[in-house]
Amino acid sequence: MSDGIQNNVFGSGATAVADADPAARQPGHSTDHTRLAEPEDDLAAIAPEIRNIGVLLDIDMKLTVELGRARMKIRDIMNLSPGAVVELGKAPNEPVDIMVNGVLLARGEVVVVDEQFAVRISKLLSRSERIKRLT
Numbered sequence: 001m002s003d004g005i006q007n008n009v010f011g012s013g014a015t016a017v018a019d020a021d022p023a024a025r026q027p028g029h030s031t032d033h034t035r036l037a038e039p040e041d042d043l044a045a046i047a048p049e050i051r052n053i054g055v056l057l058d059i060d061m062k063l064t065v066e067l068g069r070a071r072m073k074i075r076d077i078m079n080l081s082p083g084a085v086v087e088l089g090k091a092p093n094e095p096v097d098i099m100v101n102g103v104l105l106a107r108g109e110v111v112v113v114d115e116q117f118a119v120r121i122s123k124l125l126s127r128s129e130r131i132k133r134l135t
Contacts, residue, residue, distance in 0.1 A: 061134070065108070065119050066097040095122060103133045 068088025080086075090096075098106040098119060108119040125133070 061100050064099050064102075065110075066099060067110075100134060105130050105133065 068090035070086050070088055072086070095107040096110055096119060097104055098108055098121065106121050106124040108121040108123075111118050111120050124130075
């Protein structure tokens with residue numbers, strides 16, 4: 001699945017959209033019709049089948065960072081005690097999976113920010129691929 005993940009840099013979410021009026025392109029004519037596109041304008045262009053995407057942008061979704069997984073027999077789970085160590089099958093320097101509502105969207109590395117764990121995104125699906133997977 002990592003071949004579908006690519007590096008991506010988040011922009012501000014807004015792009016300049018110029019007025020399409022041909023008179024505005026004539027020399028000596030100033031254009032003050034330039035506006036900033038809203039993030040939903042970009043998303044609507046990527047996924048035209050999703051109408052009114054602006055309504056969806058404020059929905060909370062569960063983001064989880066998965067360090068690793070383990071399979072254990074019920075016997076071993078019942079024998080767990082404080083101080084027990086469960087191996088997760090990943091090396092400490094391996095990227096962690098970043099999932100939204102159970103769907104893998106990115107990978108990253110665990111970092112500490114202001115004495116709290118955080119994750120730095122290193123690989124991220126394209127915006128259009130994220131929309132496809134979440135809808």
